[in-house]
Amino acid sequence: MLRVALPNKGSLSQSATTMLQEAGYRQRRAERDLTCVDADNDIEFFYLRPRDIATYVGSGDLDLGITGRDLLIDSGAPAEEVLALGFGGSTFRYAAPVGGISHIDDLDGRRVATSYPGLVARHLAGHGVTAEVIRLDGAVENAVGLGVADAVADVVSTGATLRQAGLEPFGEPLLESQAVLIRRQGADSPAAADGLVRRVRGVLVAREYVMLAYDVRVELVEAASALTPGIESPTVSPLHREGWVAVQAMTPARHVQRIMDELYALGARGILVTRIHACRI
Numbered sequence: 357m358l359r360v361a362l363p364n365k366g367s368l369s370q371s372a373t374t375m376l377q378e379a380g381y382r383q384r385r386a387e388r389d390l391t392c393v394d395a396d397n398d399i400e401f402f403y404l405r406p407r408d409i410a411t412y413v414g415s416g417d418l419d420l421g422i423t424g425r426d427l428l429i430d431s432g433a434p435a436e437e438v439l440a441l442g443f444g445g446s447t448f449r450y451a452a453p454v455g456g457i458s459h460i461d462d463l464d465g466r467r468v469a470t471s472y473p474g475l476v477a478r479h480l481a482g483h484g485v486t487a488e489v490i491r492l493d494g495a496v497e498n499a500v501g502l503g504v505a506d507a508v509a510d511v512v513s514t515g516a517t518l519r520q521a522g523l524e525p526f527g528e529p530l531l532e533s534q535a536v537l538i539r540r541q542g543a544d545s546p547a548a549a550d551g552l553v554r555r556v557r558g559v560l561v562a563r564e565y566v567m568l569a570y571d572v573r574v575e576l577v578e579a580a581s582a583l584t585p586g587i588e589s590p591t592v593s594p595l596h597r598e599g600w601v602a603v604q605a606m607t608p609a610r611h612v613q614r615i616m617d618e619l620y621a622l623g624a625r626g627i628l629v630t631r632i633h634a635c636r637i
C-alpha cells in the first residue's frame with residue numbers, strides 16, 4: 357500500500373485535501389482524523405504537521421508527501437520536490453524595524469528570530485554573515501519589540517503582520533515558496549507513486565486549461581492554430597459545410613477571453629469554451 361503524508365492543519369491542509377479529492381482519492385471525514393485508508397486506490401494517507409512531513413518522507417517511512425517548499429528546505433531532510441502544486445504561496449523575508457537594518461550584511465553580530473532556523477542559518481552562512489539565530493515557534497514578529505532579537509525572518513503573505521509590528525522587509529527574499537509534492541531524494545519511487553503524481557498533474561492541468569472549440573474557414577486554419585496551438589497540436593475535423601473545419605485545442609484559462617476575441621476577429625465562429633474536469637497528459 358502506498359503511504360502518503362498530508363498536512364493535518366494550517367495554511368496548506370484544506371487545499372491539499374481538495375486537490376487529492378479532485379484526483380479521485382478518498383480523504384478523511386473529520387479534521388481530527390490522523391489517517392485515512394483509500395482501499396480502492398490502495399493508498400493510506402497520514403495527516404501530519406507540515407513541518408514534520410519532509411522528515412517522514414526523507415527517512416523513507418512514507419513514500420510521498422505534501423508540504424511547503426520553505427518547510428522542506430528548513431528540515432534539511434533528504435527529500436526532493438517532484439511537483440509544485442500552485443497553492444500555499446508565500447515569500448520568506450528578513451524584516452527589521454522601519455528605518456533600521458536595510459542589508460543582509462548588517463545582520464552580522466545581530467540576533468535573528470525565526471521559526472525556520474535551518475533555512476535561515478544556511479542562508480546567512482551562504483552570505484558569509486555571522487548572526488545568532490533564535491528559534492521561536494511562531495508570532496516571531498513580536499520578538500523585536502520584546503527585545504529578544506534585532507530582526508526576524510518569516511513567511512510574508514500580505515505583509516500586514518509585519519506592518520502591525522512596526523517592521524519592514526529588507527534585502528532580497530530568501531525564497532518564494534508554495535506547496536510541493538515531495539519524495540525521498542534519489543529514491544526509485546514505487547509504481548503506485550507515479551500513478552498519484554500523474555493524477556495530481558492531471559488536476560493541475562485541468563485547473564489551468566480549458567477546452568476551446570470553434571469553426572473556421574479552411575484557409576484560415578493555420579492562422580487560427582497559431583492562436584490555439586494546444587498542448588501537442590490542435591484537433592482539426594471536417595465539417596459538413598464545404599470549406600469549413602472544426603478546431604479543438606486545450607488553452608490556458610487565463611488567456612481564453614483574449615484568444616476568443618482574436619479568433620472572432622480572424623473569422624472563426626461558434627467559439628465554445630468548456631471546463632476540463634480531469635485529464636492525463
Ligand SMILES: Nc1ncnc2c1ncn2[C@@H]1O[C@H](COP(=O)(O)OP(=O)(O)OP(=O)(O)O)[C@@H](O)[C@H]1O
Nearest residue numbers: 365366367406424425426427444445446511513533
Ligand atoms: N499566510 C501564511 N502564513 C503562514 N504560512 C503560510 C501562509 N501562506 C502560505 N503559507 C505556507 O504554509 C506553510 C506553513 O504551514 P503551517 O501549517 O506550518 O503554518 P501555519 O499555516 O502558519 O499554521 P500554524 O501557524 O497555525 O501552525 C509554509 O509552507 C508557508 O509558506
Ligand SMILES: O=P(O)(O)OC[C@H]1O[C@H](OP(=O)(O)OP(=O)(O)O)[C@H](O)[C@@H]1O
Nearest residue numbers: 494495496511512513514515516517518
Ligand atoms: O503577511 P501576512 O499576511 O500578515 O501573513 C504572514 C504571517 O502569517 C503567519 O503567522 P500565523 O498566523 O500562522 O501565526 P504564527 O506566527 O503563530 O504561525 C506567518 O508566520 C506570519 O506571521
Ligand SMILES: [Mg+2]
Nearest residue numbers: 366494495511
Ligand atoms: Mg503560522
